[in-house]
Amino acid sequence: xxxxxxxxxxxxxxxxxxxxxxxxxxxxxxxxxxxxxxxxxxxxxxxxxxxxxxxxxxxxxxxxxxxxxxxxxxxxxxxxxxxxxxxxxxxxxxxxxxxxxxxxxxxxxxxxxxxxxxxxxxxxxxxxxxxxxxxxxxxxxxxxxxxxxxxxxxxxxxxxxxxxxxxxxxxxxxxxxxxxxxxxxxxxxxxxxxxxxxxxxxxxxxxxxxxxxxxxxxxxxxxxxxxxxxxxxxxxxxxxxxxxxxxxxxxxxxxxxxxxxxxxxxxxxxxxxxxxxxxxxxxxxxxxxxxxxxxxxxxxxxxxxxxxxxxxxxxxxxxxxxxxxxxxxxxxxxxxxxxxxxxxxxxxxxxxxxxxxxxxxxxxxxxxxxxxxxxxxxxxxxxxxxxxxxxxxxxxxxxxxxxxxxxxxxxxxxxxxxxxxxxxxxxxxxxxxxxxxxxxxxxxxxxxxxxxxxxxxxxxxxxxxxxxxxxxxxxxxxxxxxxxxxxxxxxxxxxxxxxxxxxxxxxxxxxxxxxxxxxxxxxxxxxxxxxxxxxxxxxxxxxxxxxxxxxxxxxxxxxxxxxxxxxxxxxxxxxxxxxxxxxxxxxxxxxxxxxxxxxxxxxxxxxxxxxxxxxxxxxxxxxxxxxxxxxxxxxxxxxxxxxxxxxxxxxxxxxxxxxxxxxxxxxxxxxxxxxxxxxxxxxxxxxxxxxxxxxxxxxxxxxxxxxxxxxxxxxxxxxxxxxxxxxxxxxxxxxxxxxxxxxxxxxxxxxxxxxxxxxxxxxxxxxxxxxxxxxxxxxxxxxxxxxxxxxxxxxxxxxxxxxxxxxxxxxxxxxxxxxxxxxxxxxxxxxxxxxxxxxxxxxxxxxxxxxxxxxxxxxxxxxxxxxxxxxxxxxxxxxxxxxxxxxxxxxxxxxx
Numbered sequence: 001x002x003x004x005x006x007x008x009x010x011x012x013x014x015x016x017x018x019x020x021x022x023x024x025x026x027x028x029x030x031x032x033x034x035x036x037x038x039x040x041x042x043x044x045x046x047x048x049x050x051x052x053x054x055x056x057x058x059x060x061x062x063x064x065x066x067x068x069x070x071x072x073x074x075x076x077x078x079x080x081x082x083x084x085x086x087x088x089x090x091x092x093x094x095x096x097x098x099x100x101x102x103x104x105x106x107x108x109x110x111x112x113x114x115x116x117x118x119x120x121x122x123x124x125x126x127x128x129x130x131x132x133x134x135x136x137x138x139x140x141x142x143x144x145x146x147x148x149x150x151x152x153x154x155x156x157x158x159x160x161x162x163x164x165x166x167x168x169x170x171x172x173x174x175x176x177x178x179x180x181x182x183x184x185x186x187x188x189x190x191x192x193x194x195x196x197x198x199x200x201x202x203x204x205x206x207x208x209x210x211x212x213x214x215x216x217x218x219x220x221x222x223x224x225x226x227x228x229x230x231x232x233x234x235x236x237x238x239x240x241x242x243x244x245x246x247x248x249x250x251x252x253x254x255x256x257x258x259x260x261x262x263x264x265x266x267x268x269x270x271x272x273x274x275x276x277x278x279x280x281x282x283x284x285x286x287x288x289x290x291x292x293x294x295x296x297x298x299x300x301x302x303x304x305x306x307x308x309x310x311x312x313x314x315x316x317x318x319x320x321x322x323x324x325x326x327x328x329x330x331x332x333x334x335x336x337x338x339x340x341x342x343x344x345x346x347x348x349x350x351x352x353x354x355x356x357x358x359x360x361x362x363x364x365x366x367x368x369x370x371x372x373x374x375x376x377x378x379x380x381x382x383x384x385x386x387x388x389x390x391x392x393x394x395x396x397x398x399x400x401x402x403x404x405x406x407x408x409x410x411x412x413x414x415x416x417x418x419x420x421x422x423x424x425x426x427x428x429x430x431x432x433x434x435x436x437x438x439x440x441x442x443x444x445x446x447x448x449x450x451x452x453x454x455x456x457x458x459x460x461x462x463x464x465x466x467x468x469x470x471x472x473x474x475x476x477x478x479x480x481x482x483x484x485x486x487x488x489x490x491x492x493x494x495x496x497x498x499x500x501x502x503x504x505x506x507x508x509x510x511x512x513x514x515x516x517x518x519x520x521x522x523x524x525x526x527x528x529x530x531x532x533x534x535x536x537x538x539x540x541x542x543x544x545x546x547x548x549x550x551x552x553x554x555x556x557x558x559x560x561x562x563x564x565x566x567x568x569x570x571x572x573x574x575x576x577x578x579x580x581x582x583x584x585x586x587x588x589x590x591x592x593x594x595x596x597x598x599x600x601x602x603x604x605x606x607x608x609x610x611x612x613x614x615x616x617x618x619x620x621x622x623x624x625x626x627x628x629x630x631x632x633x634x635x636x637x638x639x640x641x642x643x644x645x646x647x648x649x650x651x652x653x654x655x656x657x658x659x660x661x662x663x664x665x666x667x668x669x670x671x672x673x674x675x676x677x678x679x680x681x682x683x684x685x686x687x688x689x690x691x692x693x694x695x696x697x698x699x700x701x702x703x704x705x706x707x708x709x710x711x712x713x714x715x716x717x718x719x720x721x722x723x724x725x726x727x728x729x730x731x732x733x734x735x736x737x738x739x740x741x742x743x744x745x746x747x748x749x750x751x752x753x754x755x756x757x758x759x760x761x762x763x764x765x766x767x768x769x770x771x772x773x774x775x776x777x778x779x780x781x782x783x784x785x786x787x788x789x790x791x792x793x794x795x796x797x798x799x800x801x802x803x804x805x806x807x808x809x810x811x812x813x814x815x816x817x818x819x820x821x822x823x824x825x826x827x828x829x830x831x832x833x834x835x836x837x838x839x840x841x842x843x844x845x846x847x848x849x850x851x852x853x854x855x856x857x858x859x860x861x862x863x864x865x866x867x868x869x870x871x872x873x874x875x876x877x878x879x880x881x882x883x884x885x886x887x888x889x890x891x892x893x894x895x896x
Contacts, residue, residue, distance in 0.1 A: 001045065001539070003043075003046050003088065003680040004653070005046070005047055005050050005194060006281040008046055008165065008607075009043070009400065010047060010050070010051065010055070010775075011053065012049070013038075013044075013047050013060070013066070014051070014062065014693075016034060016035070016038075016060055016344065017051075017065050017066060017069070018062075019031050020065065020069075021065075021097060023494070025394065025441075026127075032128065033143075037399070039073055039076075039077060042084055043083055044294070044589070045070060045073055045074075045081065045089060046085065046089075046397045047067045047071040047094045047895055048067070048069060048073070048087070049067075049070060049089050051063055051066040052064070052066045052067040052070065052092075052107060052108070053092045053093075053095070053096040053099070053105065053108070054092075057092065060101050060103045060104060061103070063103075063107075064103045064104065064105060064106075064107045067104075067107035067108070067110070067111055067566075068110070069189050070089075070111060070355075071110055071111055071114050074089075074111065074114045074115060075118065076289050078114075078115065078118040078119060079118070079119075079145060081212075081465070083394065086119070089111070089115070090112075090115060090124060090127075091495070091603035091717050093111045093112050093115070093131055094112070094126075094577060095106045097107045097109065097112070097131070097142070097145035097146055097149055097611070098134060098137070098139060098141050098142035098145050099141065099145065100141050101257075102144075104128070104640055105144065105148065105149075105801075107144065107474055108145070108149070109148050109149035109152050110152065111159070112127070112152075112153070113149070113152040113153055113156050115158075116153060116157055117156060117157065120168055120442075121157065121161075121166045121169075122165060124459070127167040128169050128173070131149055131150055131172075132146070132172070132176060134146035135147055135150075135176065135180065140185065143185075143188060143582055144185070144187060144191070146851060147180065147188055147192060147195070148191050149178075149194050150189050150191075150195055150495065151194050154194075154198040154199070154716060155198055156196045158198045158202070158204075159202070160197060162199070162202075162204045162205070162206060162601060168206065170199065170204060170206040170207075171206045172697050173195070173206070174196065174199070174206040174207050174209075174210060175210060176205075176455060176541040177192045177193075177196050178192075178196065178214060178217060181193060181196075181217040181220075181221060182217070182220070183549055185225065186225075186226035186228070187226075189221070189224065189226070189229050190226060190228035190229045190231075190232055192261055193221070193229060193232040193233065193236065194228075194232050195700060196236070197232055197235055197239065197663050198538070199235050200236065200239040200240060201239055201242070201243065201682070202245055202808040203243055204487055211244055211247060213248055214236075215240070215244075215251075216234055216512070216836075218236055218237065219251070219254070221233050222254075222258050225801045227265075227269070227270055228273055229527075230262060230267070230273075231267075231270045231273045233258075233262075234262050234270065234273035234274045234276070234277060235273050235276075237258075237259065237277060238273070238274075238276045238277040238279075238280045238281075238339070239256055239280075241277070241280045241281060241284065242280060244285070245284065248545055249286070250350075252290055253353040254610060256290065256291070256295055259274050259277045259278070260295075260298060260299060260302060261540065262274035263275055263277075263278075263299075263302050263303070263306065264302055264306075267879065268310060268312075268381045269735075271306060271381050272379075272380065272381045272384055272595055274681060275303070275306065275384040275385050275388055275492045276384060277387040278299070278391075278392065279384065279388050279391060281474055282388065282391040282395050283391070284390050285663075287395050288395060288396065290394075291392075292582060296392075296400070296403055297403050297436060300389070300392070300400070300403045300407065301403075301407050302677055303385045303386075303388050303389045303392075303409050303413070303606060304385075304389070304404075304422065304426050305309060305388050305422075305431075306381050306382065306385040306425055307385045307389070307422040307425050308382070308383050308418050308419060308421075308422040309382060309418050309421065309422070309459065310382070313380065313382060314418075314459075315668070316378075317459065317501070320414075321458075321497060321499075322457075322458050322499060323501060324457075324498075324499040324500050325497075325498050325499065325500055325503070325538060325539075325540070327442055327540070328540055328882035329778070331492070332567070342731045343691070343695070343732055343733065343772070344570060350762065351585065352650065357548075373750070376389065380398065381590055382422075382425075385431045386425055386426070387429075388832070389404075389426060389429045389430060390429040390433065391433075392433070393429065393430040393431075393432065393433025393434050393449060394432060395433070396433070396435035397433055397434060397436075397437070398434055398436060398437030400433065401430075401437045401438070403436055404426065404430055404434070404765065406439075407423075407426075408423055408426065408427060408701050409427075411423035412424070412427070412448075413766075413825070415750070417459075417460055418453070418455045420452075420460060420507065421457070421459055421460045421463050424449070424460065424463050424464055424467050424777070425463050425467065425852060427445070427449075427467050427468075428463070428467030428470045431467070431470035431471055433472065434473070435608045438471075439474065440728070442471060444475055445471075445477060446471060446474075446487070447483075447486070448466070448878050449464055449467060449468050449471075450468070450487055450490050451495070451540070452464040452489040452592060453465065453491070453494055453701070454490070454493075455466070458497075458501055458502050459501070459507075460501035461499070462495065462502045462504070462505035462506075462529055463505070465491065465494055465502070465508070465509040466505055466508070467508045468487060468491070468509060469508070469509035469512040469513060472487075472509075472512050472513045472516045472517075473516050475487055475513075476513075476516045476517045476518075476520060478708055480520070483724075483733045484517065484520065485524070487513070488490075488510075488513065488521075488524060488528075490507055491506050491510050492510070492527070492531040494506035495507055495510060495531055495532070495535055496531060496534060496535060496538060499541070500540060500543055503538075503539065503543045503546075503740065504543050504546055505840045506558070507535075507543065507547055507549070507550045508546060509552075510550055510688065511549055511553040511554075511557065512548045512885065514550070514553045514554050514557040515557060517552060517557065518557045518558065519558055519559070519561060521554070521557065522558055522561045523560055525561065525567055526566065526567070526570070529550075529554075529567055529568065529570045530592040532547065532550060532551055532571075533553070533570055533571060535547050536578070537574075541588060544578075544588060545591045546587060546849075548592055548594065548595035549591065549594075549595070551571070551575075551595050551596070551598075552555040552594055552595040552597070552598035552599065554848050555595075555598040555599045555601070555602035555603075556601075556602065557744040558602065559602050560601070560602060560603075561606065562602045562603055563606040564602045564842070568603060568606050571599070572599075573609055574611075575595070575596060576593070576610055579591055579592060579596070579613075579614070579617075583602070583735060584617075584621060584624065584722035585646075589646065589649075590646060591647045592643055592655075593646075593649040593650060593653045594620070594649055596653055596656070597616060597653040597655065597656030597657075598655050598656065599656075600614070600653070600656040600659075600660040600661070601656045601659050602660065602661070603660060604661065605661070605664065606659060606662045607657070607660055608661065608664060611657055611661055611664070611665070612668060614653070614657065615654065615657055615665070615668045615672070616668075616672070618650040618651075618653050619650075619654070619672050619673070619677065620652060620658075621646050621647060621650040621651050621673075621675050622647050622654075622677050622681065623673070623677055624642075625643075625644055625647035625650075626647070626677060626680055626681070627640050628641075628642035629641060629642055629644070644684075644686055644688070644689055647681070647689060648688050648689055649690045651678075651681060651692035651696050652692050652695065652696075654696050655672070655692070655695045655696040657701045658696065658699035658700050658702070658703040658704075659699045659702075659703075661703070662702070662703050663703060663704065665700075665703050665704060666704040666706070666707070668711075669707045670704075670707065671702065672698075673807065674698075674707075675707055675708065675710075675711055678693055678700075679711060679714060680717065682697070682718045682719075682722075682881040683696065683718060687727045687729075687730050688725075688872075690722060690734075691727075691730045691731050691733050692730045692733075694719070694730065694733035694734045694736070694737045695733045695736075695737075697715070698733065698736050698737035698739075698740040698741075701737065701741050702740055702741040702744075708741075708744075712741070712752075713747070714739075716741075716752045716755060716756075717755065719734045719737060719738055719756065720752075720755045720756050721754060722734040722798070723735065723759035723760065723763065724759075725769060725773065726764060728770055728773060731763070731773060734774045735760065735763070735773065735776045735777050735780050736776045736779075736780065738756055738780050739779055739780035739782075739783045739784075739815075741778070741786050742780070742783040742784050743783055743787070743818060744786075744788045745787065747787060747788060749784065749787050749788055750791060751790050752786050752793060753791040754791065756784075757781070757784060757791070757795065758793060760777050760781050760784075760799075761775045761778060761781075761798050761799050762793060762854065764777045764778060764781065764799050764802045764803060765799065765802055772805075774802070774806040775807065775810060776800075776805050777806070777819070777879060778803045778806040778807050778819060779807070779815050779816070779819040781799060781819075781822070782803070782807075782818065782819025782820065782821070782823050783818050783822055783826055783828040784820035784822065785823060786818055786822030786824035787822075789825040789826050789828070789829045790821070791828055792822075793825075793826040793827075793829035793830040793833065794829050794830060794833075796826050796827070796833025796834060797831075797832075797833040797834075797836065797837075797862060800823075800833060800834050800837045800840065800841065801837040801840050803823065803839035803844075804841055804843060804844035805840065805844075806835070807819060807820070807844055807847070808844045810847075810848065810849055811849075812849050812850060812851065816848075817855060818846075820848075820851070820855060820859075821858070822861070823841075823845045824855075824862060827862055828862075829842075831865075831866075838866060839876075839878075839881065839882065840864075842863065842882070842886065842890060844885055845859045845863065845888050845890075845894075846890055846893070859894065860894050860895075863890070863894050863896055864894075864896075879896065
């Protein structure tokens with residue numbers, strides 16, 4: 001290609017590159033607009049590649065920036081470029097991979113990878129051969145440029161490199177990378193190892209064919225002093241634990257020694273990779289045998305030392321700023337929240353327990369740590385070390401304590417606050433795994449930790465909140481005056497702390513305490529509510545979101561005890577003020593809706609004065625979102641798809657209103673178009689929307705069935721379509737709603753029974769169906785059998801055994817009552833269906849503590865009817881198989 005640039009064109013683009021680095025927003029916008037215009041000009045990319053690869057008079061940073069702008073253009077317009085432009089860019093990039101400036105080489109590598117991603121490797125047949133040839137060059141720049149480019153290709157196109165569509169280049173590349181693990185340049189060794197590491201986890205055959213040679217090379221590299229090499233050796237070894245453990249076991253002694261050494265490395269990134277090894281090892285059955293004894297004694301102190309905040313951590317956390325409550329939050333500091341849609345569980349189960357997350361500060365971002373002890377998002381050495389100690393505690397249990405406790409004695413009272421803080425974190429990390437062994441020490445430790453809540457360092461106060469929350473189960477079981485009341489008092493003080501991080505940690509810890517204590521908090525409700533309400537006026541935006549969670553959890557924990565005029569007058573005005581002040585698209589609205597949902601459910605009739613505006617706005621939010629979704633589907637894509645989170649949370653709040661207000665919601669539903677909107681939501685493509693829709697449907701069925709009845713014909717097929725266990729929570733709520741509809745419809749359910757029953761039978765017989773879904777399915781089948789026994793009874797034999805097994809462990813309640821009445825009706829209609837599994841029925845009946853008299857009479861008739869049919873001798877033989885406790889209960893309650 002004979003293209004040549006014009007000098008004024010080069011100057012124009014160089015000027016643009018300089019302006020793009022301006023901090024001024026208006027200048028940035030103008031640059032962006034100009035770039036979009038220039039992208040339509042065919043020569044623009046030629047100029048960019050020319051500046052990157054040929055304009056040596058310019059500094060590297062400007063040339064590299066030209067390449068990065070080109071990358072964005074390639075990503076969006078590559079397929080539209082004329083063929084000659086594409087070939088020119090490819091040729092220039094490949095030639096400049098050997099540039100003497102590292103930054104230019106790296107930028108060319110990025111462009112090559114972008115083109116390979118857009119245009120597929122098959123259309124660039126000389127790329128890999130040229131890179132391999134350059135790797136063999138004696139010119140360092142060519143070799144490093146080629147292998148660093150191959151590293152990017154391995155990271156972004158690993159699967160393609162191992163596929164038949166491009167003749168499996170990995171078969172040639174892997175042996176070449178292994179050869180370069182012995183190169184005399186540490187940087188090239190590090191690149192080669194990073195390339196190979198990409199293919200361990202997927203067990204690429206090309207690597208598996210050379211796995212012994214690779215492991216041998218890793219041991220050879222163990223003495224390497226380069227940090228990048230050390231980091232990649234550690235990464236390779238902890239990944240190989242999951243993939244080729246059998247090959248590592250003979251060398252485990254040396255590997256553990258190496259990883260202990262690297263866990264203490266002065267380079268934190270190397271040490272972090274080494275610490276990942278302990279996390280992976282702890283998940284394996286061999287962990288105990290490998291670390292038992294001397295290794296554990298040496299490893300635990302290493303992990304505890306590495307849990308100390310580094311200087312950079314403290315700078316990032318602004319750990320030297322003690323009072324920051326007046327500083328407004330920046331939007332970028334507030335993580336996106338992910339609302340957990342309502343899952344309907346019966347009151348007999350614990351699965352519905354809500355509240356603030358109690359994740360330690362070492363959980364990574366993708367584990368939703370918004371209520372964790374710290375919002376420092378980076379996964380770092382401190383977090384990894386704490387996570388490793390936590391998981392080792394779950395493996396070794398109390399056997400870990402003889403190693404941990406002496407270290408805690410030396411560090412827990414240390415005058416250096418960073419050491420003391422790391423010891424408190426360690427104490428929290430071992431709480432779950434070593435709880436039984438810690439119990440004898442808690443009577444001294446908990447009071448000491450409560451005093452640490454007043455420490456002068458904010459980071460000590462915040463970690464203490466989290467650690468105490470890990471022991472809150474023990475605290476709640478002790479005399480309240482000695483532990484619960486002092487802990488609660490101090491945590492409430494910390495909720496009003498002058499440091500935002502401490503406020504966050506205290507709110508989260510208090511939510512955990514609320515979940516554990518439940519109605520034990522009732523005597524202190526006024527004190528608690530006064531504190532939480534005071535925090536409303538004190539908190540910045542981010543912590544307000546966590547405060548809503550703490551209030552919602554309190555409502556769920558104390559239930560109807562909150563329905564007291566004194567408490568309502570304290571709590572509701574600030575909540576409603578916030579509700580009125582937030583716009584419909586405000587990020588703070590979603591957690592407030594969640595909070596109000598819990599409060600409405602708990603207050604019941606106490607929420608009546610506030611329900612109308614809350615109901616209307618929730619319905620409006622649903623309607624707005626549905627309208628926006630409809631408009632976004634129109635041609636030309638003029639409107640973005642809406643964020644459906646607001647709609648999901650609004651549906652859940654309506655569910656809370658229906659559950660709390662019961663029949664009092666009837667008038668509001670009558671005056672709204674809620675049922676029409678709900679019908680649309682139940683057909684939404686997003687599972688979470690359908691999940692919340694079915695929860696609301698069930699609650700409305702219980703509260704005001706007259707408004708649901710006209711829609712039954714349209715609703716039933718939708719419910720049937722959603723009985724798919726691959727969407728567990730959607731299926732769960734649909735199943736529950738069918739059961740509630742059956743109770744209200746009675747014999748009118750008959751036309752729909754065969755629409756849903758076959759799928760319910762499949763679900764109850766699935767081996768991996770979760771407990772909550774099994775229980776809901778069993779109750780719904782029982783309810784269908786109660787209202788339509790003639791339709792369901794013929795299928796009794798297909799589900800009776802798992803049905804009995806699902807409901808034998810749940811407490812006596814109304815749902816269980818209606819389900820067992822149904823099974824009795826079905827047995828009366830089809831006694832033969834229960835014969836083969838009669839022992840399971842006996843066991844399920846025996847699970848009742850106090851059935852109602854008429855239900856007990858039904859059980860009596862079925863049991864004695866079966867005994868009479870068998871005759872005394874056969875019955876005795878049959879009952880002889882029963883476990884002793886079952887025999888005793890049947891004899892005591894039913895005279896058998």
